[in-house]
Amino acid sequence: MNMPKNGNAAKLPSQFKNIQKLVDDVYRNSTSPWVVTYSGGKDSSVVLDMFLRSAKKYPDGKHIYVVSNNTRVESPLVIGQLEKMHKILRRYIEAEGLKVSVHMTEPPLYDSFWVNLIGKGYPAPNQMFRWCTSRLKIDPTSAFIDRTIGNKDLMMSVGTRAAESASRKRNIDKHSVSEFFSTHTTRQNTQIFMPIRYLTDDDVWEYLASVTPPWGGDYMDLINLYREAYGGECPVVADASALSQPSCGERSPRFGCWTCTLVKDDSSLQGLIASGYMNLKPLYDFRNWLVETRDDITTRLPFNRQGQTRYKNGLLVYGPYRLEHRLEILTKLMTVQKTVGANLILDQEIDLIHDLWEEDRVFFQRYIGVRIPLNKFDESEFVTF
Numbered sequence: 001m002n003m004p005k006n007g008n009a010a011k012l013p014s015q016f017k018n019i020q021k022l023v024d025d026v027y028r029n030s031t032s033p034w035v036v037t038y039s040g041g042k043d044s045s046v047v048l049d050m051f052l053r054s055a056k057k058y059p060d061g062k063h064i065y066v067v068s069n070n071t072r073v074e075s076p077l078v079i080g081q082l083e084k085m086h087k088i089l090r091r092y093i094e095a096e097g098l099k100v101s102v103h104m105t106e107p108p109l110y111d112s113f114w115v116n117l118i119g120k121g122y123p124a125p126n127q128m129f130r131w132c133t134s135r136l137k138i139d140p141t142s143a144f145i146d147r148t149i150g151n152k153d154l155m156m157s158v159g160t161r162a163a164e165s166a167s168r169k170r171n172i173d174k175h176s177v178s179e180f181f182s183t184h185t186t187r188q189n190t191q192i193f194m195p196i197r198y199l200t201d202d203d204v205w206e207y208l209a210s211v212t213p214p215w216g217g218d219y220m221d222l223i224n225l226y227r228e229a230y231g232g233e234c235p236v237v238a239d240a241s242a243l244s245q246p247s248c249g250e251r252s253p254r255f256g257c258w259t260c261t262l263v264k265d266d267s268s269l270q271g272l273i274a275s276g277y278m279n280l281k282p283l284y285d286f287r288n289w290l291v292e293t294r295d296d297i298t299t300r301l302p303f304n305r306q307g308q309t310r311y312k313n314g315l316l317v318y319g320p321y322r323l324e325h326r327l328e329i330l331t332k333l334m335t336v337q338k339t340v341g342a343n344l345i346l347d348q349e350i351d352l353i354h355d356l357w358e359e360d361r362v363f364f365q366r367y368i369g370v371r372i373p374l375n376k377f378d379e380s381e382f383v384t385f
């Protein structure tokens with residue numbers, strides 16, 4: 001990946017002008033509101049940049065909802081940058097009187113990463129059991145759309161590019177209905193627009209290094225963040241077709257949840273640590289421990305949360321984490337929280353986790369006859385933030 005050296009104001013190549021014209025034309029002629037997904041990463045930044053230019057040029061265009069996902073386990077530097085950008089965008093939109101609003105989704109408490117992992121005992125996500133993307137990203141985005149737009153026709157713009165990976169290209173090709181449009185897998189009245197489908201990584205960097213953002217300044221904070229992490233990104237995911245893509249996971253380096261166990265090694269966290277962000281080291285170690293212990297059968301129950309035993313090809317399929325292991329994860333997480341001095345888990349999540357432990361303990365004892373003693377997690381030993 002050729003990272004730009006500085007934010008020079010090189011003359012904008014014609015391919016970017018052509019894409020801006022495409023965005024202008026599609027936006028100007030559309031009769032439905034827009035959702036522009038924005039992760040704060042490089043690809044969605046290009047798309048948002050272009051849409052804001054269109055919104056300014058065509059004040060009679062439809063409303064644009066800029067939607068980001070905060071999974072509440074985002075890499076701390078990335079969420080910091082994203083929150084900062086939301087503030088800048090809101091100020092700019094208000095000053096210009098644009099028909100644009102900015103929104104951050106979060107998973108409901110019951111579906112949070114920690115409640116699923118530690119409360120319900122779901123093993124850390126992998127490609128076979130990727131329970132995270134739908135709960136942390138797709139469902140919150142869908143819930144936002146249901147609340148604000150309902151069942152009306154909708155246009156959605158994404159920063160998807162064929163050059164991201166071979167599987168991304170296959171997926172785009174599979175769902176495309178024309179050069180820049182694809183279908184949404186679940187919302188029949190939603191069209192997905194992919195204006196930067198054909199850009200390469202270098203093109204994206206060139207654009208970000210060449211333009212002045214609509215709100216002024218430059219993209220150097222973003223460029224420097226990638227430079228330090230040498231990362232890619234886990235995009236805002238608004239459509240289940242993304243589940244067959246590497247998106248957040250197997251491709252590396254990338255930004256995403258700091259807890260992500262879909263990658264063997266989190267090279268973006270590793271890159272940031274190497275760049276001097278030593279406070280991220282405990283997070284990196286904790287994530288690696290989650291990967292190491294995921295498939296250790298001594299951490300797992302031999303039945304699922306409904307008490308059923310399942311076999312595949314004659315082999316026992318291990319179920320959720322044992323209650324003792326869930327307690328160990330929470331204890332370790334609280335130690336990390338204390339070390340890094342950041343709020344990693346909410347008090348309400350810890351309360352719900354205790355309720356779920358009690359539910360499982362009583363259920364397993366009553367219906368399976370397994371007696372599971374459990375020490376309540378002693379919160380007094382830990383600070384919460």
Ligand code: SF4
Pocket residue numbers: 071125132133136137234247248249255256257259260261262
């Ligand atoms: S970054 Fe990893 S843990 Fe987070 S939603 Fe994507 S795949 Fe799941």
